[in-house]
Amino acid sequence: MKHPVDVHVGKRIRHRRWMNGTTQQQLAESVGIKFQQIQKYETGTNRVSASRLWDIAHALGVGIDFFFDGLEQSDKAAGANDLPGDILNDREALELLRSFYAIPENQRKRLFELARVLSEAA
Template sequence: MTHPVDVHVGKRIRHRRWMIGMTQQQLADKVGIKFQQIQKYETGMNRVSASRLWDIADALEVPVSFFFEGLAGEASQAGAAAPAADLMADKEALALVRSYYAIPEAQRRRLFELAKVLSDAA
């Protein structure tokens, strides 16, 4: 049975990898393991050792603490219907965020304001 902390860390690995547009194979190559192992880490099926997590953090250019962000809040929301962290597990949402940050900053701010107006009107 998977441990909730391992599942959380795996989700954070997948989230960061998607955010920077890296494939499982690319991450595995940077860390020096097979992509199947990355798959197991991302599902929480396999626990990530401290040294491997260090290597993954280095490859994804984040501090090790990144993988534990939101863990306390997730535990307190265990009974909630749809925690906000699950939104970033959605490939479409991540693709939207990635596309959003690819837009030049001035245009991105205008798009953000438009989205706020549209969501207020809905």
């Protein structure tokens, strides 16, 4: 049985990998493992050791704490908002985020405000 913390950490690995535009193969090569192991980490099937998580964090350019962000809220937030429960595994949502952060900051702020107004009007 998958432990909820392992699943959460795996989702965060996938999220960051997607945001960087890194493939499972590229990440695996950078930490010295096979891409199938990355797949198992991302689904929470296999638990990530501390040293391996350290290597993954370094390869993805984040601190270890990134993988645990939101863990406390994940149980509380289930069903508490309008977002799909598994948004970090939604390819379209991650692609939208990647595209959003590719926009220059001043334009990104304007787009954000537009999205907020549109969502409130809906």
